[in-house]
Amino acid sequence: METKIVVVKDPYSDSIDVACEVLRSGGLVAFPTETVYGLGAVATNPEAVKKIFEVKGRPQDNPLIVHLSSIEQITNFAYLDEKFVPVIKKLSPGPITFVLRKKDVIPAEVTAGLDTVGIRIPAHPVAQRLIDCSGPIAAPSANLSGRPSPTDAQSVIEDLKGLIECIIDAGPSAFGIESTIVDLTREKPVVLRPGPITLEELNEIFKEFGGVEYHKTNMEINKPLAPGMKYRHYAPDKPLRILESNALKDFINTNTLILCTEETKDSLLKDAENVYIIGQFKKPYTIAQNLYKSLRFIDKSPYSDAVIEKFPEEGLFFSIMNRIKKAAIKK
Ligand code: TXA
Ligand code: MG
Structure with missing residues (x-):
């Protein structure tokens, strides 16, 4: 497959139209966010979503994050307890993902059959424009499964050129590690993956809910809360x-x-x-x-x-x- 590389210098130019068209017609686009590059498909298109798993060689039990462009959109796709809205507004758009109970519009392909969904509102203007144009985007990091996540287009090209329709090149990612994941479906907010928003910051922000718990997921736990965290990951081939x-x-x-x-x-x-x-x-x-x-x-x-x-x-x-x-x- 020929992979179009679209260089986007000005997020407000029309150059992302090509990528938007690919998504709308069921294809895959690697796109920048402020954490790492994502490999996106339209979240409500199960056939497109399945291709993400095939291309990455991603284990079937590892759910994808759904990316939206505004907080207002969340309730179209998930149930949101009003009490968390102020906190979400403090942290989003940004490098954080919230796990919420999903609504039926999110296909089982996205969540690997779970009744919850990870929702993230990236702050990157290119990501936001793409979502505005194509609708919600389901995306994991744009690397082959197990490899370090890509923090620039060159790293995406190394892993995925020839395997997907389009790669957007909008320069290096600002944070460089994946979003912090907080599960809001439990008694107390639980951090499933530490990230750019630190545990110390979250404890302060979630003060009125008694702070956050950190759930240590590792290879030994059979049923980790964030399925992706049980695997060897980010790893070079050499020791x-x-x-x-x-x-x-x-x-x-x-x-x-x-x-x-x-x-x-x-x-x-x-x-x-x-x-x-x-x-x-x-x-x-x-x-x-x-x-x-x-x-x-x-x-x-x-x-x-x-x-x-x-x-x-x-x-x-x-x-x-x-x-x-x-x-x-x-x-
Ligand atoms: O910064 C990021 O989060 C990047 C950019 C592209 O947004 N995405 C990313 O996706 O890192 P990925 O697929 O590499 O990691 C997603 C993680 C996995 O560990 C997965 O298990 C967890 O999110 N996850 C997704 N949905 C979940 C759910 N419903 N419940 C628990 N964990 C979930
Ligand atoms: Mg990943």
Whole structure:
């Protein structure tokens, strides 16, 4: 299949019309959001949605997120308790997904048969325009299943060129890791996936509901609440280990690639040539932005394996470590 690559510099130009037409006619479009690139199909078209699973090689039990362009649209697709509206308004549009009880218009193909649906309102203007033009878009991240999510069009091209109708290139994603997922169908709001909105921020925002619980989903749990989180994920083909920054010294100028912060390179690894900088410790968001590109680089590099710096699990680093740990699970 020929994949159209549409470069969108100005989100308000007509260049996204091509992508919109592809979606409307049942095709797949990779599109930018402020977290990562998504692989979209019109959410109310079950045949189009099925193709997402085929193209990605995605396990059938892993539901997709439905992307809308405004908060007002939510009740067309899901049941929403009024008491959560102020909180949703604080966080959306943005890098967060809410799990709600679904209405019948959402096909079972989207939710992998669950009676709940993940709803996200991305803030990216290109994503918003696309949704306005095509209707609600069901989309997972635009990578082949198991690979690091794409944070720019080049990474989408690596995984999906020739397999889908269209890829929109609107530059790098601002956050670089996937949305925080909060399940609002339970007694207390439950965080199913940590992300750009941190647990600390959520506890503050959900104060009147007693804060949020964090649900640790992992490979050992048979029935995880966010089915996607049970898999090895974000992973390079080559082995990856997580080490304290001090221990990285043992790998200076070996055949192992060292992924670390600028600070660690400057203080501990001055003479090392086998280093890939993943961002600044002082600015954790730069690490989130570069993380998946860095993980993709491991396989492109000439090194046989890689080690990555360990971070304290708080704030945004909690979400970053969640991804790194999944990437480091052995095959
Ligand atoms: O930032 C993001 O969330 C990106 C962009 C494209 O929006 N999307 C994304 O999708 O990361 P994906 O498919 O890679 O991850 C979706 C996650 C999976 O772990 C899935 O299990 C969970 O959301 N999920 C979706 N619907 C759910 C539901 N009804 N209940 C529980 N978990 C759900
Ligand atoms: Mg994904």
